[in-house]
Amino acid sequence: xxxxxxxxxxxxxxxxxxxxxxxxxxxxxxxxxxxxxxxxxxxxxxxxxxxxxxxxxxxxxxxxxxxxxxxxxxxxxxxxxxxxxxxxxxxxxxxxxxxxxxxxxxxxxxx
Amino acid sequence: xxxxxxxxxxxxxxxxxxxxxxxxxxxxxxxxxxxxxxxxxxxxxxxxxxxxxxxxxxxxxxxxxxxxxxxxxxxxxxxxxxxxxxxxxxxxxxxxxxxxxxxxxxxxxxxxxxx
Numbered sequence: 001x002x003x004x005x006x007x008x009x010x011x012x013x014x015x016x017x018x019x020x021x022x023x024x025x026x027x028x029x030x031x032x033x034x035x036x037x038x039x040x041x042x043x044x045x046x047x048x049x050x051x052x053x054x055x056x057x058x059x060x061x062x063x064x065x066x067x068x069x070x071x072x073x074x075x076x077x078x079x080x081x082x083x084x085x086x087x088x089x090x091x092x093x094x095x096x097x098x099x100x101x102x103x104x105x106x107x108x109x110x111x
Numbered sequence: 112x113x114x115x116x117x118x119x120x121x122x123x124x125x126x127x128x129x130x131x132x133x134x135x136x137x138x139x140x141x142x143x144x145x146x147x148x149x150x151x152x153x154x155x156x157x158x159x160x161x162x163x164x165x166x167x168x169x170x171x172x173x174x175x176x177x178x179x180x181x182x183x184x185x186x187x188x189x190x191x192x193x194x195x196x197x198x199x200x201x202x203x204x205x206x207x208x209x210x211x212x213x214x215x216x217x218x219x220x221x222x223x224x225x226x
Contacts, residue, residue: 032212043115043201043217044154051212089153096142096213098156098168106226 006102017076023090024086115218131189134202143185146201
């Protein structure tokens with residue numbers, strides 16, 4: 001599997017602030033870029049995803065920005081809330097093949 | 112509610128004793144995946160089924176096998192578990208949602224402990 005690099009490894013944000021997590025990929029064959037949210041002891045939950053034909057996708061407080069030329073994409077969480085505290089994984093894939101995940105970002109939102 | 116179900120949620124097995132983990136889905140998705148997630152690490156794909164076609168990842172140890180008797184069920188067999196196989200095992204499903212987009216939905220996982 002080709003690598004997906006994710007940063008930062010951990011992130012602390014004040015309530016109401018913007019949380020930003022970044023990912024970079026290598027394989028130009030990837031054409032599907034999801035973000036997953038995972039709480040301790042639970043399976044990953046699909047949060048939002050983007051295809052490379054658009055540069056930005058917004059769903060509620062969550063926005064993906066995608067830069068195809070730089071092979072980078074990021075997750076922005078607006079108005080971050082304590083309930084957003086979780087581990088976030090970016091991933092990349094193509095077709096029905098499995099996903100390649102980043103190493104995860106442990107996000108803590110301080111009240 | 113349509114969902115991905117994994118049983119058991121927690122499994123303890125002895126070193127070298129075969130163990131089987133199960134996954135079922137009510138989403139009627141044609142693709143099913145098994146991932147291994149070790150503590151504080153990212154999920155790592157072991158293999159997947161596209162319909163009945165089995166696709167093994169190159170670095171998946173031979174110790175791990177899988178069966179898919181029908182669309183709804185998929186099993187992960189670990190023939191001789193070692194201490195290094197202790198992990199959360201995640202099942203996921205997907206189908207083509209249009210334009211070749213396969214959104215993957217994960218089950219809650221099975222936490223495997225090897226003693």
